[in-house]
Amino acid sequence: AQSVTQLGSHVSVSEGALVLLRCNYSSSVPPYLFWYVQYPNQGLQLLLKYTTGATLVKGINGFEAEFKKSETSFHLTKPSAHMSDAAEYFCAGSSQGAQKLVFGQGTRLTINP
Amino acid sequence: EPEVTQTPSHQVTQMGQEVILRCVPISNHLYFYWYRQILGQKVEFLVSFYNNEISEKSEIFDDQFSVERPDGSNFTLKIRSTKLEDSAMYFCASSEADRTLYGYTFGSGTRLTVV
Numbered sequence: 001a002q003s004v005t006q007l008g009s010h011v012s013v014s015e016g017a018l019v020l021l022r023c024n025y026s027s028s029v030p031p032y033l034f035w036y037v038q039y040p041n042q043g044l045q046l047l048l049k050y051t052t053g054a055t056l057v058k059g060i061n062g063f064e065a066e067f068k069k070s071e072t073s074f075h076l077t078k079p080s081a082h083m084s085d086a087a088e089y090f091c092a093g094s095s096q097g098a099q100k101l102v103f104g105q106g107t108r109l110t111i112n113p
Numbered sequence: 114e115p116e117v118t119q120t121p122s123h124q125v126t127q128m129g130q131e132v133i134l135r136c137v138p139i140s141n142h143l144y145f146y147w148y149r150q151i152l153g154q155k156v157e158f159l160v161s162f163y164n165n166e167i168s169e170k171s172e173i174f175d176d177q178f179s180v181e182r183p184d185g186s187n188f189t190l191k192i193r194s195t196k197l198e199d200s201a202m203y204f205c206a207s208s209e210a211d212r213t214l215y216g217y218t219f220g221s222g223t224r225l226t227v228v
Contacts (some may be wrong), residue, residue, distance in 0.1 A: 034216070043117065044156075044204065044219035090156060099144070099169050101217070103156035 002027045004093045006104035014112045019063075019078040021107050023091030026072060033074040034101065035065055036090040044090065050074060061085070086111045115139040119205050119220035126195055126227055134190045134223045136205030145188045146206040146217065147180065149173075156204065162188065195227045 007022040025031055035047040048059025055067040061084075065076045074091060091104040118137040126132050138145050147159040160170040162180050179191045188207075192199055202224050206217040 036219070041122075041221065043119075043221040044206075044217075046216045046218075049216055092156075099161045100146070100158040100171075101148075101156075102158070103148075105155045 002031060002093050002095055002098075002102045004091050004102050004104040006089075006091050006107050008107055009105065010108045010110065012110040012112060013081050015083055016080050019076070019081045019085065019109065021076040021089050021091075021109065023065075023074045023076065023104055024072050025074060025091075025093045027093065027095065031093045031095060033065075033067060034092045034094075035059065035063070035074075035076050036092060037061075038088045038090065038106075040087075047076070047089075081109075081111050083111050083113065085109060115218070117205055117207055117218050117220035119203075119223050121223060122221065123224045124226070126225070128197060128227055129194050132192050132195055132225065134192075134203050134205075134225070136188045136190070136220055137186050138188055138205070138207030139218055140186070142207035142209055142218070144168075144208045144210065145180075145182070146208075147190045148204045148206065148219075149201040150204070150222075151198075151201040159190075159203075192225075195225075197227050200225055200227045 003026045005024045033050045036044040037047050038044050048057045050057045050067045058064045063078045088106050088108050090106045092101040094101050120135045145162045150156045158171050160174045161168045177193050181189050202222045204222045205220040208217045
């Protein structure tokens with residue numbers, strides 16, 4: 001069965017600092033993995049996804065994530081945080097061929113000036 | 114960019130009342146979904162819908178819940194007799210194909226408060 005765990009419900013970084021949001025998955029088969037972002041009063045927006053191929057995936061707004069099978073991880077990073085990055089971030093996964101997504105509990109990212 | 118539209122953004126209802134949450138998926142999408150997020154908890158899958166029938170549903174989606182595509186544009190979630198524990202943010206989503214490979218487009222959600 002697929003499950004997704006995000007370490008840290010709240011992460012706070014300074015503007016210009018590295019952003020690292022952690023996500024681990026458990027799955028008996030290679031998963032598809034996603035990061036979504038939710039800004040206040042908005043829907044869930046797809047940041048990036050891993051399906052097959054290159055394990056380093058680049059997304060919108062300067063974010064990227066690396067699929068590491070040996071660590072069952074899909075951590076989200078951004079080299080330099082902007083104030084506009086403040087939002088809730090969700091990691092999600094699915095099995096190949098599945099319709100539904102399994103979400104982590106979300107991480108609220110705060111950017112300090 | 115095409116959007117999934119949900120109405121209302123916030124609904125308050127009394128316990129035992131019926132509520133209908135409405136969604137307008139992206140026009141060329143064929144697969145439709147409802148998810149919910151109880152405050153402080155994970156986003157949870159409720160149901161997927163394709164070709165005018167439910168293709169998958171979770172344990173949460175019991176007889177109190179139903180979905181419908183009453184016309185060519187709307188996709189609704191009905192809760193027949195609301196309970197306090199139904200209070201949550203409900204997200205509608207749609208996709209071109211049935212696989213999460215292509216990614217969903219989510220709406221901005223309806224916050225349902227049952228009092």
